[in-house]
Amino acid sequence: MPLLVLSSAGLQSGLLLNSICVATFYIACAAIYGLYPGTGMSPVLELRQSVLAAMAAFAFAIIANFFLATLSLSELTVFCVASVVASLLVPLARLTTRRLCxxxxxxxxxxxxxxxxxxxxxxxxYYSRAPQRGLRPIGVVDFAKTASAQDSLDLAGIPYLGSVQRLERLRRKTQARWSIVAPGxxxxxxxxxxxxxxGNFSNVLILPSQMQLPSLWSGSRECAGAMGIHLKDHLHNHPARAAKRFVDICISALALGVLSPFILVFILLLKLRDPGPAFYGQTRVGKDGKPFKAWKFRTxxxxxxxxxxxxxENDPDMRQEWIEYQKLQNDPRxxxxxxxxxxxxSLDELPQLWNVLKxxxxxxxxxxxxTSQTSLYGNVLPLYQRVRPGITGLWQVSGRNKTTYDQRVRFDSYYVTNWSPWLDIYILIxxxxTIALREGAY
Known part of the structure; x- marks a missing residue:
């Protein structure tokens, strides 16, 4: 009996064989891509590895059908469509499973x-608030057993487990597999x-003190007998940046065409509610520090x-909120x-699709x-100016108006230093x- 043959007589058995084949290939590919167990893996990296594993599984199934059986054009089409669907569903299934478990x-x-x-x-x-990452911190040990360290940790609500000399005893008692060294x-x-x-822990993760280094695409590398951290700047990947711009043009043009009826309705409603221009343009700082006019619906x-x-002037508390967040929850304007x-x-930003297209x-x-906010970026401003500003970003999907401007600057810095197409896909998802649940906007 030929392997993985889809025929009209044995359609069900053929589908079953192909499903088993693809599932087996996926398990093997997922293991190769480090998805099992995937403890502590960044969700952006997990997204990339999940998609690559799903695509590779279907590619192996196509190759197996081609060399060991017969592969018709219709079967090839089914495999290609199924691989795209799986690339969307597999990361979603993993995310849902993580949150439930x-x-x-x-x-x-x-x-x-x-x-x-x-x-x-x-x-x-961080890991106490994000159990879906797969790491459960049970407490902290110190480099020196001091009463002050224990007191300060008790006040912060963090279990103090003693000095570093107790690590081996704690490992056996708690069956901990991970030790995270944070010297900062x-x-x-x-x-x-x-x-x-x-040394007896299965996994030891050493953080590089307080240095704010890119974390997503970095790796270790031997250098003259010592360990070095290899950083890869994907902003120098010109094909990837060209692909990003191509996607920007295609999606913004398509969205403007599809959403134009809704845009006209919003224009009409705004003019009926408050006479005046429907659009509002404000000068913003763009790539390489060049100013441009960002468009929004006038709200x-x-x-x-x-x-x-x-x-x-009449409310000092609101002035403090404005200074800290540059926004007001109850904005009288x-x-x-x-x-x-x-x-x-967040539909007030639809006109910025025109800024994307331009x-x-x-x-x-x-x-x-x-322009008045550039001073708030300090020495991070050159990072901000390396890329085009976006309609959405890490700040918008990480709490938005619940975060301070300093946190917003850190989000921007993280995005630029860790950029890749996969990070963009993660943010878009x-x-x-965020839009569906109306999180963090006011």
């Missing part, structure tokens, strides 16, 4: 944090001592600046009804900042979720 007590692998400084505490809190902010550190006690009253100043709807749904902006990138 993370609610159980058996999910994840125990981890011990080495280092009670700010970096170690931040790592503990610690006064003294003897890495030889740490490694001597952490504020005509004399918005005067209204804002009077409002802040918003046109009631249609203006509030457009802002909360090349001023991209679909994904740092949020375009005003989460943007759809």
């Amino acid at each position: 993370s609610r159980t007590s058996w999910w994840g692998e125990n981890a011990i944090i080495v280092g009670s400084g700010p970096q170690g505490r931040a790592i503990y809190r 902010g610690c006064e003294t550190i003897d890495m030889n001592e740490v490694l001597s006690h952490a 504020m009253v005509i004399d918005a600046d005067q209204v804002l100043e009077e409002y802040l 918003i046109i009631s009804g249609i203006g509030s709807f457009l802002r909360k749904s 090349g001023d902006m991209s679909l994904v990138g740092p949020r375009p900042c005003m 989460h943007t759809l979720k």
Whole structure:
């Protein structure tokens, strides 16, 4: 019997054989791409590896049919369509499974944090809030057993497990497989001592102190007998950047055509509610520091600046909120009804599709900042200016108005230093979720 033959007589058996073949190939490819168990893997990297594993599984199935059986054009078409569908569904299935399993007590692998400084505490809190990543921090050990370290950790609500000398005993007691060394902010550190006690852990992750290095596409490399961190800047990948611009043009042109009836309706409603121009253009800073006019639906009253100043003058608390976030939750300038709807749904930014088509902006990138806000970026401003600002970005899908401007700057810095097409895809997927659930916009 030929392998993987789809025929009218044995359609069901052929489908079953092909399904088993593809599933087997996927399991093997997923293992090769490091998806099992995938503990602590970045969701952006997991997205890439999941898509590549699914595509590779169908590619192997096509090759098997071609060499070991017969492969018709219709069968090839089915395989290609199924591979595209699987590339969409597999990452979604993994994400859903992670979130469901993370609610159980058996999910994840125990981890011990080495280092009670700010970096170690931040790592503990991060993984405690993100159990779907597969790491469950059970506490922190310090490089020196001091009462002050224990007191400070107790105040922060982080379990203090003692000194680094207790690592082996703690590993056996808790069956921890991971040890995360976070030296940032610690006064003294003897890495030889740490490694001597952490050597029996299945996995030891050492963080490079407080340096804000790109993390998604970096790797270790031997250099003259010492370990070095190899950083790869994907912004120098010209084909990838050309593909990004091609996608920007295609999607923005298509979206403007499809959404034009809705845009006309919004224009009419805005003019009926508050006479004046339907669009509002504001000068923003773009790539290489070049200014451009970013367009939005006008969702504020005509004399918005005067209204804002009077409002802040009479309310010190709101002025502090404006200084910290550069936004107000209860903004008196918003046109009631249609203006509030457009802002909360993020549809007020639809006209920026024209900016994308022109090349001023991209679909994904740092949020375009005003010229008066460039000083808030400090020495990170050159990073911001390396790419086109975007309609959506990490800031928009990571809390948006719930984050401070300093956090927004860090999101922009992370995006630029870790950029790749996969990061853009990840952000676009989460943007759809953010818009659907109306998260973080006001």
